[in-house]
Amino acid sequence: MRFSTPFFAAVAAFFAVGVQANPVAAPEANITARTTYFSGDATFYYPNGNPGACGAPMQNSDFIVALSSAHYHDGAHCWQHLNVNYNGNNIDVTIGDLCVGCATEQIDLSSGAFEALAPLDVGVIPVVWNFK
Template sequence: MRFSILFFTAVTAFFAVGVQASPVDSPEVNIIARTPYFHGNAVCYYPNGNYGACGWVLQNSDFVIALSPAHWDNGVHCGQHLNVTYNGKNIDGIVGDICSACAPDQIYISSGAFEALAPLGVGVIPVVWNFT
């Protein structure tokens, strides 16, 4: 009987420590941890109320992002949010178009989104971006 009590106590202590040591599962933490960051240039573009490749009208003031063919993946990211960082500033944009002439990690961002990061006259800025 004494063995059973000691064994039960040891097993209970083992599981209690394991539960306490487990991190709290948070969707935000998991998304960030699994999302790669890309380094490329962001180019300012003007959708001018035209339809984007995702099928809806895009305005210059919208925070719209056009992905390169390397990330387009047949439009699977349409409507997905991207976090774009430049020089300590961040924007949250939505994938709405494809940039067929872009380099693999290059993105086009609408003039409204670009202006939140840098003056429009700059035209091209080095950014870090990721899907959120």
């Protein structure tokens, strides 16, 4: 079977139009579109080697976060990670505790994690965070 040059030109034009009509977003764009970001205050606490609500002892230097009951979900998120951003600085923290007194979007960081973002004497910082 022989195909003519006009046939190949028509097929090439068809595929070119098809690619332009169906753009595919970069993988990073898809991930960003599906990620929910939360804005709230971050405070800090001293775990002092005590077991958190997730059941394991935690140190002050560990990058640990305690979530409000609205996000803790009875421990469903234990040991998952959050990305926390403050003033362009990002840290990765592990969910290890429940913050009973926290507002819905508020998080409570271990003193070590908080210090990676701001001096402890600041006390409270506005952050943006998301589940990883």
